[in-house]
Amino acid sequence: MKSLWAVTLATLVKDIRLEWRSKDALNSMLFFSLLVVVIFMFSFDPLAEESRHIVGGLVWVAFLFAAVVALNQTWARELRNQVLDAYRVSPAPANALFLAKALGNFIFVIVLEALMTPLFVIFYNLHVLGPAWQLIPIGLLGTWALVVNGTFFAAMSLRTRNREIMLPLLLFPISIPAVLGMVAGTTAILTGENSAHFYIVLLLTYDVVFTTACLGLFGTILHAE
Amino acid sequence: MNAIKFLFAAYIATWVIHASYIGTLVLRFRRLRQELQELGKRK
């Protein structure tokens, strides 16, 4: 009986390898992210005085939509090949599957964000007035907040009638404190007007609480039949 | 006074919402009882 981390790593590597081979999802996601940034650029004038104040919000809304599209595909492959049923029967811990999925999504969304960020910097002529290094914990913690709950709710939405719309319906309300933290923290750093410390602590707390909740309840969700 | 309009609007809105909800409960009761009767007849 392999340990939790061994199974997680194995599943994660398998997912990445599959994703890399097909590259379908990756390419369409990349193009989608670019489109989102361009649409925002046309909708919210980059040269306006207040643009520095709203870019924090724009960036995270763009990331949020990209993440939802990515998350919706999370379990698609498993469903197609009845992998979930096999997993339920196997002795592997349910948490390993969840962690592998969540980490895979996390890596995927971080890659998307890394590609979208330079575009935002270019289109909005951004330079950071506050401590720029703080954007890293906000980026990592914020993305994990979206991905951990998103992976969990994607699993919950599998058994609902309107699967694709159900995920954002469930995810958005619960994510509001995290989104507030991400946006306000990013804006604070970009404008340099106030400290982002509280928001980083808020995101950290959110991540700890919900990672625990997801790990605690995923087994119940998986086996509830 | 203009502000009193808001006071009455709030009170009326409250009861409209409650009445609507109770209305849906009544409708759902009726529909279910009908269904139960039909099922009983089919047996």
Next chain:
Amino acid sequence: MKRLFPILAVLTAIFLAYALHLALSKATPTDALQGDVYRIIYYHVPSAWSAFLLFLINFVASVVYLIRRSPKADIVAVVSAEVGVVFCTIVLVTGPIWARPVWGIWWAPGDIRLTSTLVLWLIYVSYLVLRRFSSSAQTQMLAAALAVFGALDVPLVYFSIWFFRTQHPQPVIGGGGSMDPPMLHTLLISWLAFLCFAFLICWSRFRLELLKREVEQAHAMESLVGAGESAKASLPLSRSSR
């Protein structure tokens, strides 16, 4: 039991009428700064307290369901969520109606009470949507899990907005923190009246849910019996024991 309901309904109606009378009469003094408009508070705040209580009941029922899989706990969960959303809607409607004449604006994004109530409303509406669109046998389990997530979220919502608002301009809210004794008295009476009302609605919704499950079972029995009979008919050597 069935005869008790109309009696309680009449009593509650009288109680609510009394509370309304108190709210509007001269027995409770007019607010010095806001004028008579402040009396919206006697509907707004009791609805809020009732909604919070109902959502708390939903959380407890969901946890009980997760641990014990008791069907009754699940019914209590769905009932309290639905009625809680109704009361929460009233809070969100009367809030802006109250804010407009007093602050001049319908909505202040930094207003922590109304904003966190909005998020609460969104969470429980998504709970009800999940229950409606999840057609499988695990609906109850999934919903219970979501309820736990929602409850965990509530303090985070409150603190995130609390900090956010300290960095943003606030509407000037007139009036001090403590209330006059007669005002407090009217507020509590109003809350008790609405609690009785909420109890009656929950009771009705509970009965509705029981009826709904009865109908579902009847449907299931019908299709089982039908399938059984057609299966028997197709067996070449059927030795029917009927």
